[in-house]
Amino acid sequence: MMSKKNVTDMTVGSPAKHILGFAVPLLIGNLFQQLYNMVDSIVVGNYVGKDALAAVGTCGSMNFLFFSLSSGLAIGIGIIVAQYFGAKDEKNVRFTIANAVYVLLAATLFVTLIGYMSTPALLRLLQTPDTIINDSILYMRTTCLGILGIAVYNGVSAILRALGDSKTPLYFLILSSIVNVTLDVYFVYFCNMSVFGVALATIIAQAVAAITSLIYAYWKNPYFRLTKDELKPNKDIILKSFTLGIPVALQNSMIAVSCMVLQGVVNTFGETIMACYTITSRIEQIVQQPYSSLAMAVTTYSGQNIGAGNVDRVKKGLRQSVLMVLIFSLSLLPVAYLLGGQIVRIFVKEPEVIRIAGQALRITSLCYFGLGMIYVPRALLNGCGDTGFSLLNGLTEVTCRIVYAAIFTSIPVIGFWGIWLTTGATWVTTSVVCLGRYFQGKWQYKAVVGK
Numbered sequence: 001m002m003s004k005k006n007v008t009d010m011t012v013g014s015p016a017k018h019i020l021g022f023a024v025p026l027l028i029g030n031l032f033q034q035l036y037n038m039v040d041s042i043v044v045g046n047y048v049g050k051d052a053l054a055a056v057g058t059c060g061s062m063n064f065l066f067f068s069l070s071s072g073l074a075i076g077i078g079i080i081v082a083q084y085f086g087a088k089d090e091k092n093v094r095f096t097i098a099n100a101v102y103v104l105l106a107a108t109l110f111v112t113l114i115g116y117m118s119t120p121a122l123l124r125l126l127q128t129p130d131t132i133i134n135d136s137i138l139y140m141r142t143t144c145l146g147i148l149g150i151a152v153y154n155g156v157s158a159i160l161r162a163l164g165d166s167k168t169p170l171y172f173l174i175l176s177s178i179v180n181v182t183l184d185v186y187f188v189y190f191c192n193m194s195v196f197g198v199a200l201a202t203i204i205a206q207a208v209a210a211i212t213s214l215i216y217a218y219w220k221n222p223y224f225r226l227t228k229d230e231l232k233p234n235k236d237i238i239l240k241s242f243t244l245g246i247p248v249a250l251q252n253s254m255i256a257v258s259c260m261v262l263q264g265v266v267n268t269f270g271e272t273i274m275a276c277y278t279i280t281s282r283i284e285q286i287v288q289q290p291y292s293s294l295a296m297a298v299t300t301y302s303g304q305n306i307g308a309g310n311v312d313r314v315k316k317g318l319r320q321s322v323l324m325v326l327i328f329s330l331s332l333l334p335v336a337y338l339l340g341g342q343i344v345r346i347f348v349k350e351p352e353v354i355r356i357a358g359q360a361l362r363i364t365s366l367c368y369f370g371l372g373m374i375y376v377p378r379a380l381l382n383g384c385g386d387t388g389f390s391l392l393n394g395l396t397e398v399t400c401r402i403v404y405a406a407i408f409t410s411i412p413v414i415g416f417w418g419i420w421l422t423t424g425a426t427w428v429t430t431s432v433v434c435l436g437r438y439f440q441g442k443w444q445y446k447a448v449v450g451k
Contacts (some may be wrong), residue, residue: 008164010301011086014315018295020324022166024294029170032177034285037362041282043184045250045347048194050275055135055195057278058128058263062140065260066115067092068252070107070151075299076245077103077156079383080237080448085163086307087449089341090223092237093163097223098230099237100155103245110150115144126264129271129417137193142196146203152187155215161300172213180205188395231446240448247258247390248382254394262422265405269416272350276357277419281349281360284423290328291372294321295379318380318438325372336365360420367424373431377438385446396433402424 073362157169189198408418
């Protein structure tokens with residue numbers, strides 16, 4: 001039997017206690033993960049310049065696109081593990097873990113090749129200025145080589161979280177974050193490697209997280225010590241993994257595409273606005289981490305409980321999670337309005353960038369609750385197996401970013417401020433669509449257990 005310290009059964013006990021207890025280590029881990037991007041921007045912005053910062057920033061949505069293809073499959077695998085674990089079906093838990101190897105390896109090789117080859121064309125499609133395009137290509141191609149590390153770490157982490165262990169992945173994120181910060185400073189400040197140094201530091205840190213988490217999981221978690229028979233490809237498990245994971249991957253990919261479209265609009269306003277958008281995007285990535293952590297907790301919680309047939313318990317968990325989102329969102333408003341400029345100064349010294357980015361943060365902070373209400377209902381739907389909705393959800397974000405950006409930025413009195421109005425309006429609209437799907441109730445009948 002599995003040691004209790006390695007798993008958490010969320011089908012019994014207080015929903016709020018389980019969700020919060022699960023989310024806090026995830027939040028710490030996610031904040032360390034975002035430290036990758038933050039340190040990249042701070043080091044580049046302060047020691048290289050705003051053009052290099054823009055070069056790194058313009059790759060953000062592309063990175064998200066390629067990384068999300070493999071991470072989406074990891075989420076699908078985690079959902080299956082959570083549901084089988086909730087149903088107390090240990091045999092299929094082990095089969096799912098074994099077949100995750102084939103699913104993630106195939107996806108990673110495909111995405112790495114496509115990402116590396118398509119980078120120059122995509123950056124030109126985004127209207128990346130000639131002054132920074134070479135640095136952007138170098139940065140993007142280098143980080144593509146780290147997709148395997150991301151896929152391995154995400155796969156191991158998704159499985160551990162599905163079993164109720166959100167603490168173990170944290171330890172390796174902290175380790176890799178320390179590695180990333182140290183190498184960032186060394187490569188850029190001491191070795192003058194500029195953008196390439198930042199990218200190299202990132203992929204080394206990702207490899208460290210992947211290797212150490214895999215070794216530890218095999219050593220400490222009996223579910224990862226698989227027999228030869230269990231490692232044989234299982235067509236049913238592989239099909240379920242792709243069936244659940246591909247919609248999530250496509251959703252994230254569509255969101256990334258919509259961000260790329262918006263990045264293309266940003267690029268038309270020049271390097272100063274590009275630097276402002278890079279900074280606000282980095283800060284918003286930090287803001288999103290509590291929502292993201294809560295969402296991962298809700299995915300595991302709802303997956304285990306729908307696997308056990310506890311529909312009412314799933315609903316109770318959502319109600320308590322919404323209250324958490326509201327409290328956090330309201331607490332961020334005074335921070336954005338009173339300290340926005342000071343936060344931006346961490347990244348750059350140029351007064352114009354500080355002024356514009358500080359005001360932009362005030363605009364988007366008004367819509368933080370809408371942002372949170374994308375994460376939580378969507379996490380519940382995914383955990384219950386209703387990942388098909390992810391495609392509609394992704395399409396909603398694509399449409400909103402394209403349409404709102406075209407409308408807002410074309411109004412002369414709004415101009416480049418329409419970039420951040422688009423972000424806020426997209427969050428609110430998408431949250432309404434997510435809640436609509438939840439209240440339809442179809443998620444109650446989407447569990448893979450028993451199929």
